Amino acid sequence: MAERQEERRGSAQAPSGVGLTTEEAAERRARDGANVLPRARRPSAVRRILGELTHFFAVLLWGAAVLSLVAGLPELSIAIVGVIVLNAIFAAAQQARADRAADRLKDLLPARVSVRRDGRRQVVEAADVVVGDALLLESGDRVPADAETLATNRLLVDSSMLTGESVAGGVVEGETLFAGTFVVEGEATAVVTATGARTRLAGIARLTTTSAKPDTPLTRGLRGVVRLTAGIAIGLGLLFLVVSLIVGNPIQAAFVFAIGVTVALVPEGLLPTVTLSLAWGSERMAKRNILVRHLEAVETLGSTTFICTDKTGTLTQNLMNVVEAWTPAGSVVLDGPGYGPEAALSWSGPDAPGPVRSLALAAERCSTGYAELVDGRWRAHGDPMEAALDAFARRMGVDTDADRRDEEHELRFPFDPRLRRMAVVRSDEIVVKGAPDTVLPLCGDDPAAHAALDALTARGLRVIAVASAARGARTPRTLEECEPGLRLLGLAALEDPPRDDVVEALAACRDAGVRVAMITGDHPTTARAIADEVGLRSPDSPVLTGDELPADDQHLAAVLDHDGAVVARVSPEDKLRIARALRSRGHVVAMTGDGVNDAPALHEADIGVAMGRSGTDVAREAADLVLLDDAFSSIVAGIEHGRATYVNIRRFLTYHLTDNVAELTPFVVWALSGGQFPLALGVLQIIALDLGTDTLSAVALGAEPPAKHLLKGPPVGGRLMNATVLRRAFGVLGPLEAALSLLAFVVSMAALGWRPGGPFPTGDELLAASGAAYITVVIAQAANAFACRSATKWPGALGWFGNRLLVGAVLIGTAFSLVLLWVPPIADVLGQANPPLAGWAVAIAAFPTLLAVDALDKRLRSRRGAPPHANAVHSAR
Secondary structure: OHHHHOOOOOOOOOOOOOOEOHHHHHHHHHHHOOOOOOOOOOOOHHHHHHHHHHOHHHHHHHHHHHHHHHOOOHHHHHHHHHHHHHHHHHHHHHHOOOOOHHHHHHHHOOOEEEEEEOOEEEEEEHHHOOOOOEEEEEOOOEOOOEEEEEEEEEEEEEOHHHHOOOOOEEOOOOOEEOOOOEEEEEEEEEEEEEOHHHOHHHHHHHHHHHOOOOOOHHHHHHHHHHHHHHHHHHHHHHHHHHHHHHOOOOHHHHHHHHHHHHHHHOOOOHHHHHHHHHHHHHHHHHHOOEEEOOOOHHHHHHOOOEEEEOOOOOOEOOOOEEEEEEEOOEEEEEEOOOOOOOOEEEEOOOOOHHHHHHHHHHHHHOOOOEEEEEOOEEEEEOOHHHHHHHHHHHHOOOOHHHHHHHOOOOEEEEEEOOOOEEEEEOOOEEEEEEOHHHHHHHHOOOHHHHHHHHHHHHOOOEEEEEEEEEOOOOOOOOOHHHOOOOEEEEEEEEEOOEOOOHHHHHHHHHHOOOEEEEEOOOOHHHHHHHHHHOOOOOOOOOEEEHHHOOOOHHHHHHHHOOOOOEEEOOOHHHHHHHHHHHHHOOOOEEEEEOOHHHHHHHHHOOEEEEEOOOOOHHHHHHOOEEEOOOOHHHHHHHHHHHHHHHHHHHHHHHHHHHHHHHHHHHHHHHHHOOOOOOOOOOHHHHHHHHHHHHHHHHHHHOOOOOOOOOOOOOOOOOOOOOHHHHHHHHHHHHHHHHHHHHHHHHHHHHHOOOOOOOOOOOHHHHHHHHHHHHHHHHHHHHHHHHHOOOOOOOHHHHOOOOOHHHHHHHHHHHHHHHHHHHOHHHHHHHOOOOOOHHHHHHHHHHHHHHHHHHHHHHHHHHHHOOOOOHHHHHOOO
16 A cells, blocks of 8 residues: 555755754754743642642641640541541542643654755754744654745645644645644645744643633532531531530630530541542543543533534544435445445446546545555545545446556645635646535536535535546646636535434433534534434524624524534634633533644533544643543433432432531530530540541442433532432431430440439440440441432332442441440540440441431332432432
8 A cells, every 4th residue: 555655746945045054043042942832830749739738628627637636636636637638649649630731732743853954954853943944844744833835845734633624735835834733745845933832832722721720510519518517617616615614614625625526527538538439430431431531520521511512423433435426417326334345336327337437536536545455444544535535436446546556647736724625637637626615616506416415415415526627738836726617527425424322312411401512614504414313403403604603602602502503614713612602601511622723612611522532632631521432422421420420429428417417416415414414425436437437438429320310300410418418417317316326325324323313424334335325326327328329219229239339338337436446445545435235235226227217208208299300319220
């Protein structure tokens, strides 16, 4: 296949005297600096960790640690500091994977380039290129800086990473080449006009780093939870300080007591649990071909209300195939898979084969991409559309390998994105290929051709028009000079079939209350047909082109805020406007993209989704998620996992709050008794419950698999502490757990000789009663962990081993708590001892009691009628 890329080259020599001397280049290098893209100033690892150590919740915990130390509780202070540091290290490690788009842009620039200096060709480092240098570019070169072309010969440049245009375009003398673009064909001499930070590529990098990423729904929700719990903890601490003084405690003892209450109510394990839950979600998404770059994107995707998706490769397979060809003399229908040379042909009449073959040969001659046989399989080399045209010619009996070896075309005018066509000048003819609406007017606007075009595009086919003219004695110098005398050869219709799972995925979005718009660069009729075929559009959904979009963003948002909207012939700049407009209407927007110029739109959207197969590095680095298979259905799978993560956070939030009620109640009873009733639980016991037992089970709840009906109904966002969480934690499970704990405390005191009205036990008896209260909370929390798997179903209906991580976490947490209870030195520090048998009886009975009450509550609530989608939001199955 190597010989097929050989072409006779012309010359692209610049005028003599162009270029710099070595001395001039050195002076400009010293003045302007190196030709490197500026790197975004990102915090170092130390600064990242410091940031995690000083945010609001961390400062709250630092205050708790200091107060614990002041109160004479060094063990508690050390434990809290350990929580702060571990969470900071883990969170900083995850942030290290954050957006580095500007840093990766440097990979788009070449290491070494050819320039003319001192009147001769030299190879220099790309970083040493300066303004005024004469670049000598050839096929395969990456452009190192912005430059104005002085001389070109058949220059074809791939600018898709900047413009979003998938077809390489021609560049003539006087036009500008941009840093990072790629020379596909031909050669040129160009003088550098901008380097480094002054290039267009650097400007795009600044767009992705200067604007702040919007806060995610999870960030806002956690901020509210943290501030609320902090306010409650501080408020109750002050309240108990006053109560303690009123009951006659010395001010120092009252202050220590208030500190203990405040610290006990601070949920030390909340943020590490959230982070680990997001990490679980990230791992699950990876199994569905979704690479998560920012952990919070896991939940944000679940809150998505609007998806702006590309068409090619996302909704479709990006496997182009010519399925029909029309000529004025007749047509043919082709039925053959892939890019191979075999296909079944259905002719419209006996006069069709000759003209169709001429059409196929001309289309192949206007293409640089081709089909090749690799390891026994035909694959596209280069542009898939041009490979399909090459396969079309083979199916018509054309020996395309021989034609490429023998071609002697004198000139090639590559695809011009403005004119949307290209041309090849051979020894005896001129061949033009391009969009039908630009080629047909040059051929006399045959009504039959327009009728055929309408019929083909209405079926969702991508149509290419091909025309030719006798060359004669003239040699065109521009693409426009190829226009006179053109005769239409025909139309080639290509099919890019939809992905097999896209119809089901779009239906799932509709069920989930997520609107979808197609944003594509294709012809509006083709885009409409594909949208209709896959079920994206509804009859009243708008179909617009990029130039028809309203200038006012509010008007734009109102026009596009419909399920099934289609925007064709769109530019990457349009995508940025669309993302901003939809977000202004309160939507959580997911935007797909693959080019460098898509990076600002990916950054602007709440969720930037880049293509893993077809996307550029910059798009992938600017995005929050990368689709490893480019499939739309993967986005839908990500939404499901994102919703599951949000629900899981509510699950372990309910679990944490239930425990807090049980931990706070002994202090309330003590205060209401005027200090006469002894504290059932001490501060260190509460910290042991929070960190030693609850955290493992909470993390396991964060790994609960998605519910079967999570995609039925709107996003499950909103307040993390919603009515269901508050009712279950503060109205049912929390009070029950507190009552069982106090019952175990009182029963144990009675078993040890205490009688109502008599003096309360002290010493070892009080430690044993406190141990009973402690182990009752532990066992009740074990039951609570299973109960929190669903707000509508009891654990037996879900399967006790449906979450094996939770089973392990409960067993480990319980074993750890027994060690704290039964090992005397540790128990002495915590202020507890092994309870009597009566206390153990109450503690063990706490497990079935809590599950029974929880099941009864769920049954009664279901009879009263749960709110819509309650099962989808809160159940695990």
